[in-house]
Structure formats: structure tokens, C-alpha cells
Amino acid sequence: MTQNPPDLRPDIAPSPVFDTQARPGQPRIGMVSLGCPKALVDSERILTRLRAEGYAISPDYQGADAVIVNTCGFLDSAKAESLEAIGEALRENGRVIVTGCLGAEPEYITGAHPSVLAVTGPHQYEQVLDAVHAAVPPAPNPFVDLLPATGVKLTPRHYSYLKISEGCNHKCRFCIIPDMRGRLVSRPAHAVMREAERLVEAGVRELLVISQDTSAYGVDLKHAVSAGRDGREFRAHVTDLARDLGSLGAWVRLHYVYPYPHVRDLIPLMAEGLVLPYLDIPFQHAHPDTLRRMARPAAAARTLDEIAAWRAICPDLAIRSTFIVGFPGETEEEFQTLLDWLEEAQLDRVGCFKYENVEGARANDLPDHVPEEVKQDRWERFMEKAQAISAAKLARKVGQTLDVIVDEVDDEGATCRTKADAPEIDGNLFIDEDFTGLKPGDIVTVEVEEAGEYDLWGRLVR
Numbered sequence: 001m002t003q004n005p006p007d008l009r010p011d012i013a014p015s016p017v018f019d020t021q022a023r024p025g026q027p028r029i030g031m032v033s034l035g036c037p038k039a040l041v042d043s044e045r046i047l048t049r050l051r052a053e054g055y056a057i058s059p060d061y062q063g064a065d066a067v068i069v070n071t072c073g074f075l076d077s078a079k080a081e082s083l084e085a086i087g088e089a090l091r092e093n094g095r096v097i098v099t100g101c102l103g104a105e106p107e108y109i110t111g112a113h114p115s116v117l118a119v120t121g122p123h124q125y126e127q128v129l130d131a132v133h134a135a136v137p138p139a140p141n142p143f144v145d146l147l148p149a150t151g152v153k154l155t156p157r158h159y160s161y162l163k164i165s166e167g168c169n170h171k172c173r174f175c176i177i178p179d180m181r182g183r184l185v186s187r188p189a190h191a192v193m194r195e196a197e198r199l200v201e202a203g204v205r206e207l208l209v210i211s212q213d214t215s216a217y218g219v220d221l222k223h224a225v226s227a228g229r230d231g232r233e234f235r236a237h238v239t240d241l242a243r244d245l246g247s248l249g250a251w252v253r254l255h256y257v258y259p260y261p262h263v264r265d266l267i268p269l270m271a272e273g274l275v276l277p278y279l280d281i282p283f284q285h286a287h288p289d290t291l292r293r294m295a296r297p298a299a300a301a302r303t304l305d306e307i308a309a310w311r312a313i314c315p316d317l318a319i320r321s322t323f324i325v326g327f328p329g330e331t332e333e334e335f336q337t338l339l340d341w342l343e344e345a346q347l348d349r350v351g352c353f354k355y356e357n358v359e360g361a362r363a364n365d366l367p368d369h370v371p372e373e374v375k376q377d378r379w380e381r382f383m384e385k386a387q388a389i390s391a392a393k394l395a396r397k398v399g400q401t402l403d404v405i406v407d408e409v410d411d412e413g414a415t416c417r418t419k420a421d422a423p424e425i426d427g428n429l430f431i432d433e434d435f436t437g438l439k440p441g442d443i444v445t446v447e448v449e450e451a452g453e454y455d456l457w458g459r460l461v462r
Contacts, residue, residue: 027136028056030064030093032085035072037210037255039100039122041163043070046099046128053129053138061092065136066117068128071102071109073180075356083112090115097131099124101180105359122181156407158441159206159251159423160199164192164241168212169219170258172284173295173363174324174355177212186218189234189241190226196245205441206251206405208422214238215258239265246274251405251443253422255280259303264310271314276419279310283321286341287334290327293366307345318420320349325382326375327355328366335378339385348393349426350386354379387453394427394451401461404429406442414438416446418456427454434460 029050033043046068047057058064067089071082082102089096090113098109099120106119118131165186168178196207211217218224218236225235234244238254239262245252252275257263259281270277283303285291311317323342325335342350354375357364370378404416407423413432421427431438431446438444438460446458 026054026056027138028058028064029132029136030058030061030067030089032067032069032089034070034082034085035074035078035100037161037208038163038166038212039070039072041161041210042100042122043068046070049129050132055132055136055138061089064093066095066097066132067093068097068099068132071098071100073101073104073358074175074177075358077356079108079359083109086113086116095135097128097135099128101177104180156440157203158405158407159208160204161208161210162192162196162199162245163187163210164214164217165211169216170213171295173293173366174327174358174361176358176360179360181212184213184216184220186216186221186236188221188224188226189218189236189244190228190232192241193234193244194228196248196250200248200250203441204250205443206253206423207245207248208253208255209242209245210255212256213258214254214256215260215263217241238262239269242266242269242275251276251419253278253280255422257281259283259297259306264306264313267310267313267317270317277314277316278318278320278420278422280320280422284324285327285330285334285338287330287337290330290334290338293329294324294327294363304341304344316419318348319345320351320422320426321347322351322353323382324355325352325378326370328363328370329368330355330370330378335381339382342382342385342389346389346393347386348390348420349422350390351425352379352382352386390427391451391453394454394456397448397456398451400448402429402446402448402458403443404446404458406438406440406444408440409435409438416444427456429456429458431458431460 031043031047033040051057061067069086069089072078073082079102086096086098086109096116097118098116101122102109103119103121109116109119117135120127120131165184167182167184169184171178199207215238217238221236223235223237225233227233234240242252242254246269254266254275257279266275269275284294284296291297307319323338355370402418404418406414406416408415413430414435416429416431417423417426418429429446445461447461448456448458450457
């Protein structure tokens, strides 16, 4: 059984999956993609452009003519991880181009690694391409350099991230993402739908909708209506988008949803089965004083009422969230309020990380920073509470019949996920008998036979 909680830090992306071969003499580019799934989508876009220009993708350092490192700058620990990844790429390959969120601080990167070929910031696709062209000139062959309609994907074939906007209008004191990625910029609804349709036509069975703030999708566009190539009209609003995506026949999972009042309009879509009954909401804390210091909405009591109302409409709703412990000024009383709130909220999937200073964040200047040993103690107590809630909720699923999607099949069994589990960050359901006919992307029905703290085991029903 899984003993360690799933890692829910938002600055760690799923591992890229490469599936391409180079023809003789074709220039090859490697990619190291760090950061959240939104950064993974940026990596996919960069590689798609490069593939269209005749480059091959190398799955290792030795086979690459140059390596792109897509960095994260969300936390100081993530910055350190990015610098370490750049250093490894330099040691193993020597020709490195840096992009991503940490690229917004080029002196920070070149101060540690002066030999990198170029540094570009987030969303600077053209500058990345220019740097690649300078380092490794393209050698296109229009007769063989064909791309699938989906472009280059760094996830398994059966699921894909669908980024609907960039940037964020919130000004949380612990976060510098708005400084790195700017204010909210939503994609037109018809463009999102066109990409989603191409993905589903190519065999994607699950669409994972991501952004910095999914609830705010379309606010900057004033929820404009845009027309697709076939004349259909789509409105840039999260409720309309969820309904339209749900019509495509794939699982639709919503991430990074802030609990605005209009989120309640999504819940009936989940009850109807158009959208997965899953909400990923970054609550961050529960005590109103802590939330105010974070510059977050401070209505935790009303949030409990809202959660109860959601579950009344959709009893199968799974709620995932992340929290910060040890935020500057957090008292033992405030932390205990968080534990009590968590006990009452009974969230299904919970992650937590200890507060870290991030260069440029306003929280750095707050008084009464919490000692590291206190942060560690609170993190352990929080995770103990969250694990107990998870284990109890999963135990109640024993004997239930659930639909699951197959992620991987090997000699020992099939690794699957329920509708309540996102890939890489939530739990799994394992099938260890009668699994030989299964393949990734299959959606099958199982009866749950055993439960652990975070994972389930079941037998195939059909």
C-alpha cells in the first residue's frame, strides 16, 4: 500500500513522456520541463513549433544537439530545483537554452550558470525559437516532417492538459505568479473548443482544464461570444465552456477553480455527468486573520456552507485543495482553526506545504515569521489529519462499483484512476487480476475490494 501522501505541490509538473524518432541528419532538441501543468503545456507548444520546423525531439541529453530547460520560479525551493536542472543539463549536454517563469530573472540564472546559450521568460515562444535557430540551425524536410493534428504532447496519449488562459488578477501576498505571467488573458472560447475537439478526435479520453484561475475564465473578454470555423458560437465563460467541453464525450476535469459564487452553476453539470464531479480549489487556509494576511478571501465559514450546498446537489463530488501552514503570523490558535475546519469540511484530496519566502513576494516583509521547527510540526499534524480523513472516506468506497480510466498496464497489474483522481497528484486504483486485456485509455468498471490511505484496489466487473 502507498504509505506516503501524494505530492501536491503546484510547482511540480508531471514527468514528460517522449515518443518520437529522428531521421538521419535531423537536428535534435531535448526538453526538461519543470513547474506546473501549465508550464508543461508551454513546453508542448514550443516542441510543436520546433517539430513543424524540422527538429526531432531527443528523450535524453546525449542524443540532443541542444537542450531547453523550462523552469519554475514559484517558490525559492523551485528556483533552486530549476538551477540544479540547468546545471545538470550543462554537465550532460553543454548547450542549454533556458525559458519559463524563472527566465523572468535572467541575471539570477546567468549569475549561477553564465554559459547558458540564452534566457527567455514565460510565454516568449518566438524568443525560444530564435535561440534554438541560433544554436542549432533547422533542417526541414517537408516530405517527412509531418505532425499529428494534436501537435507534440508530453503526456500519455489518453489524457491531455487544456490551458484556457494565462495570468492571474489576484494579488496573494505569498505569490509572484502575476508578476511573472501577468494579468488574466483568456483564450477565445472557439479556440479552446477547436483544440479540445482535435484532442478528442486523436483519442484523448480525458481533458484536464488548467489555468491560473479557471473560475475567472473570460472575465477579461467580458465573456465574449466567438464563432468557430463551422459557424458555431461559443461563449467565454467557465460554465458555458464546461458544458461545451462535456458534449465531446471525454472526461472533463476542472483544476484551479476559485470558489466564486458562480461556481455553484458548475455543480449541476457534474451531477448530470457532463463534467467529472471533481473540483480543485486552492483554499490555502481557514482562519480569517491568516487569510487576510495572505490577501485571500476570508469567508471560511461561508465556504463550509457552500461545500455543503455543492454536495447536496452532487453527492459524488470530490474536492481537492492545497493549504499553507506556517504563514507569517500564524498562531497556534489559527492553525487549530484550520485543523477544525478541515475536519468539518471533509475534503477528499488534500495537500499541504510549509510557507517559504519567495523573492519578490510581499509576504516576505510581514512580521512574526514562524520558526522552521514549528512549520514542520504543523505540517506533520495537518497531514496526519488529512490522511485520516482520506483513509476513512476511501474505506467507505469498499463494495462500491466505480468507473475508472486505465493509465498503465504492466506484468503486475493495471494502474487506474477513479473520477475523483487527477493524474500524478491524486491516488490510484489498482487491478491485479484479470487485467491482461486492458490498455491505457480504457474506461472500465470495477468493484472496490480494498482501501488504503490514498489508494484503492479493485476487481474488473466489465
